[in-house]
Amino acid sequence: MEGDIAQLGQYIGAGIAGMGAGIAALGVGNVAGNFLAGALRNPSAAAGQTATLFIGIAFAEALGIFAFLTALLLMFAA
Amino acid sequence: MEGDIAQLGQYIGAGIAGMGAGIAALGVGNVAGNFLAGALRNPSAAAGQTATLFIGIAFAEALGIFAFLTALLLMFAA
Amino acid sequence: MEGDIAQLGQYIGAGIAGMGAGIAALGVGNVAGNFLAGALRNPSAAAGQTATLFIGIAFAEALGIFAFLTALLLMFAA
Numbered sequence: 001m002e003g004d005i006a007q008l009g010q011y012i013g014a015g016i017a018g019m020g021a022g023i024a025a026l027g028v029g030n031v032a033g034n035f036l037a038g039a040l041r042n043p044s045a046a047a048g049q050t051a052t053l054f055i056g057i058a059f060a061e062a063l064g065i066f067a068f069l070t071a072l073l074l075m076f077a078a
Numbered sequence: 079m080e081g082d083i084a085q086l087g088q089y090i091g092a093g094i095a096g097m098g099a100g101i102a103a104l105g106v107g108n109v110a111g112n113f114l115a116g117a118l119r120n121p122s123a124a125a126g127q128t129a130t131l132f133i134g135i136a137f138a139e140a141l142g143i144f145a146f147l148t149a150l151l152l153m154f155a156a
Numbered sequence: 157m158e159g160d161i162a163q164l165g166q167y168i169g170a171g172i173a174g175m176g177a178g179i180a181a182l183g184v185g186n187v188a189g190n191f192l193a194g195a196l197r198n199p200s201a202a203a204g205q206t207a208t209l210f211i212g213i214a215f216a217e218a219l220g221i222f223a224f225l226t227a228l229l230l231m232f233a234a
Contacts, residue, residue, distance in 0.1 A: 001079045005157055009086035013093025013171075017149070020100025020178075027107025034111035038118025045121040049114055052124070052131070056110025059135050063103035063142040070096030070149045074089055078153045084163035091171025095227070098178025105185025112189035116196025123199035127192055130202075130209065134188025137213050141181040141220040148174030148227045152167055156231040 010074045017071035024064025031056035088152045095149035102142025109134035166230045173227035180220025187212035 035053045039046035113131045117124035191209045195202035 003079065004081035005079055005083055006081040006085035006089065009089030013089040013091070013096075016090070016093035017096030017100075020097030022100070023097065024100040024103035027103030027105070030104070030107035030111040031114065034115040035118070038115050042118050042121070045118050048121055049117050049124065052110070052114060052117065052128075055131075056107065056114065056135075059110065059139055060103040060107045063099050063106065063139065063146075066142065066146040067096045067100035070092060070099065070146065070153075073150075073153055074092055074096075078089060078092070079157045081157065082159035083157055083161055084159040084167065087164035087167030091167040091169070091174070094168070094171035095174030095178075098175035101175065101178040102181035105181030105183070108182070108185035108189040109192065112193040113196070116193050120196050120199070123196050126199060127195050127202065130188070130192060130195065130206075133209075134185065134192065134213070137217050138181040138184045138188070141177050141184065141217065141224075144220065144224040145174045145178040148170060148177065148224065148231075151228075151231060152170055152174075156167060156170070 010078055014071040014074040017067050017074060020067030021064045021071070024060060024067060027060035028057055028064070031060055088156055092149040092152040095145050095152060098145030099142045099149070102138060102145060105138035106135055106142070109138060166234055170227040170230040173223050173230060176223030177220045177227070180216060180223060183216035184213055184220070187216055 109131065191205065
């Protein structure tokens, strides 16, 4: 058995962090899903809530990007 | 097999903490999703609850940033 | 392979504790999300429940901060 054991940790850690990016999609999906459910029930109000939709998506997406950033840092910077 | 086994722990730990940042997106998504569901049912009340929306997002987002901070500390400071 | 195997445990443990901070965001999101869902259904009652909203957020947030504190202690004090 050869190789640097610290690299083993980097790659396993990057994979776990990448899973976090995927989990964040559940949060984004909850925002967009609730928007669509409401917009299709009351289409006349949907245009007024588009800004809120993007705010909610942006904050949830940011956390998923942080998880992806952790994976990138583990692979290429740590 | 070579390398410092403590670094293995730092990198795997950073990945797990990065996953935590992604999980926090579920909380943010729940806040924004419920806001949108309610705002589209009762658009006239939505403007009055915008402050609460941002308070809820801010507290949930803060915990996700703490998790990301844990990942950064593990990679570069611990 | 070199290094202290106890440090391996400290760092992996810190990562798992950091994930706990992210999971606590689910609780915060549940409090704020349900407040918003109810406040938009019955806006006139929302102002009277703002104190309860902050109590709920504070207790859930405190547990997330405890998890983050556990991660910091594992990295720098244990």
